[in-house]
Amino acid sequence: MNDVVVEMNVDTTVYKTLLESTKAIPWKIDWETLRFTYIGPQIESLLGWSPHSWVGIDDWVERMHPDDRDRVVNFCVEQSKAGVDHEADYRALKADGSYVWIRDVVHVVRNGAGEVEALIGFMFDISERKQNEEKLLRLQRELEELSYQDGLTGIANRRLLDSVLETEWASARRSEQPLSFIMLDIDCFKQYNDHYGHLAGDDCLRRIAQILVSSIVRPRDLLARFGGEEFVLVLPETSLEAARQVAERCQAAIGDAAIPHRASDVSHLVTVSMGVATADPTDGGGQASLIEKADRLLYRAKQNGRDRIVAE
Structure with a gap:
């Protein structure tokens, strides 16, 4: 029995190590309290905010560009209530006052009764992709004009x-x-x-x-x-x-x-x-x-x- 417990602890440690060694930032929110139960330490290297500063969903909302906030929050809340997995792109505020483009990929976790229990997901830095997309759009506009x-x-x-x-x-x-x-x-x-x-x-x-x-x-x-x-x-x-x-x-x-x-x-x-x-x-x-x-x-x-x- 002890061997089984040790093996499970090792697996948990391995999974956590794998999650925290990727560039993607894993996180989990308890749906009832809307508080973070986990967020990967990579968040600090990307945005400058320590993992401990991410207490609840309000921290996530406040650290979002004002022009993106209503659109993203309304969409994510609607999809989460419906129990639908989803993703959203937005500009996240860094501790130094600048912004970085983030893609949040969200999975809705339900309990045995089918009720929403938690949200888990990954944040990805898509700044370079967005820059390339904007560059292509500029080029397309130039080609249309000239x-x-x-x-x-x-x-x-x-x-x-x-x-x-x-x-x-x-x-x-x-x-x-x-x-x-x-x-x-x-x-x-x-x-x-x-x-x-x-x-x-x-x-x-x-x-x-x-x-x-x-x-x-x-x-x-x-x-x-x-x-x-x-x-x-x-x-x-x-x-x-x-x-x-x-x-x-x-x-x-x-x-x-x-x-x-x-x-x-x-x-x-x-x-x-x-x-x-x-x-x-x-x-x-x-x-x-x-x-x-x-x-x-x-x-x-x-x-x-x-x-x-x-x-x-």
Whole structure:
């Protein structure tokens, strides 16, 4: 018999040790008196209040953000009276006056007659989760307010290009990998619009965009409309030679599409000129210098007769 008693005491000690070693904070409230019969010592490290200061339900209510209090208390009391397990999120007051987001998961304990006898549960610190949720909500609102898609072609617009280029530049600096940038211009596009009309010109831009999209093989590469008849490609971790190969693939795909251009000074088909620039961000400078370099190389390609690629 003594052996059984010892075993039960050991089990109780083990269970208590397990409960008090978790980050979740266990607690128990007597339903008749609405007083805490137990609360885990972890409460002090999270909120700064000692376990002894949690006497009754009023302490729990008073240490809740005023904006959350009525909603949470009314909900928990209603569910508890009905004998329904439940959970609630709220901001809990810390001893230093700040707040931390808590999730309370509550189990309703009933006696043999089916009457509510006690509430037991766990408090979880969900501050990081709430911060991430709020960040995602902010991003969603920003995406709703600011479109990152070019309205005509459906590809990325200049706003998204600037954001991605800044991110990739910082990434290239950390990884010490080259970052390549291709600037592409449709040759004699003004003449195209004058000869075929602006609606046909818009259709031509859409077709070129789709051809370029099909020529990108890596998900991380970005195609964007730079403005007018200019497109750009951002190629992370790409050497100058590899970037030139991408440019050649794009040029070949546009040639294979054989889009008529009877008003061109270069060919009877639509052609493009490209400037291909590669930078090592660890050498200094900034993403603006990479764009300027590609723009200069594109200008050189056009000055040298168009329908060509200049890489440097």
